[in-house]
Amino acid sequence: MTTQRKIFGKIKISGKLTLVTGLHIGSSKDFAPIGAVDSVVVRDPLTNRPIIPGSSLKGKLRTLLVKAIDERETGDNSLVGIKEDLPEIKRLFGASEPEIISSRLQFYDLFVDKDSVEKLRDKTDLYLTEIKFENTINRTDSVANPRQLERVPAGANFAFQLIYNVEVQGEVEADFANLAIALKFFHLDYLGGSGTRGYGKVKVAGLKVELLDLQNLTKPTEIDVVKLQSILEESEKYALSL
Template sequence: MSEKENKIRSLKGKLKINAILRLETGLHIGGASDFAPIGAVDSPFIRDPYTKQPIIPGSSLKGKVRTLLARSLSDTPWLNGIDEDKEVIKVLFGTAGRNGAIASRLQFSDIRLTEESLARLRAMDLDTYIGEVKFENAINRITAVANPRQIERVPAGAEFAFSVTYNVEGMEEVAADMQLLADGLKLLQMDYLGGHGSRGYGRVSFRDFELSFFSLNEEYIQEFASTQPELEAILKGCCLI
């Protein structure tokens, strides 16, 4: 990689992408369980340490979408190492690979429940604070010994305020990058988020995409305004419901 390619590119503006992420089935993204008193949930979900409300870490979203895209674009029967990701993935999600670091154009945020969803969940008779407990029983197929466990989930129907920021480094690249992101979000909706997905956990959907653009250059603002309908159509095209 040349010295020029190692430098950080200029910033034309910031594109904020907001949407609603809805849980179609219960979601479990594991939290800390170093101490579990008798009768406690064996596997709690991750919570905001201040509000104790469930959150979806931005790292979980970013990692899942990137992996789905890498698997889908791989030229081999096996998933390649992160250093061998396609250049379009490296540019969008970043890399600290051996051949030089590339800063991510996407900046995912930890996402939290919408105020409306939080109010509905608080009014429900749930097993834990804004959580349900799923009782599961693994059976050893050789000994037939049962191994019961309790898994805490965010209930189906909960809605989160999805948000990701995109660094606009070249106006001519935005549409292609948004298409790749939309493809990744569509793959996610056909897969699962969090743990235990093969048992039906973690099915999600997206809706109500909104874009907002900020730049210190009026020329870029006007240029973005002309492409905004196209970009919104690309992202809305990922919605399966």
């Protein structure tokens, strides 16, 4: 069964995502010649600029929100399965089982902004990215295994944007409060790979909330944009402290 609701309006959330440390979100690579980078980043095939896939952002925020608000015990201190996610998780991020629930949040790929392109152009190892040399040590025989990882350098900015579908007007503020919780945890966590080794620390700031004009096709009557803005601004305090 598919659960669908009428959309009473759309709210745009925009801002800037800045890399505090280098970011690596990998791309599949079938062949790596000797001396080549072992793990490359995902790029836009048209511009060759690195991107942050919307799926990576969505998955990270969903996982962090589950860890933050789901207090149910599983016996082994593990997270509950995605099928058993709380209703407030499913309505924000969607679900496919046991019933199909459409996500109220729409995610998009994040693209490097023009200022970062100009700042990094011709100043990095590869186009807009750097090469990080690392060693892994085999604990049995102490043999080093050197490798090269590509990552987007610290300081790069990406345009951040979400669309929120207004389905139940009485749940909008609660949904934004949960999104703010996810963003707070996001600022104290990481995006992409190798986060426990210092990669992928980010901050999302300058958040702006706008009720989109859909030419009178929808008429949300109880949306306090100023209040929604203040709810999300709470998450920025964690970003600005970085």
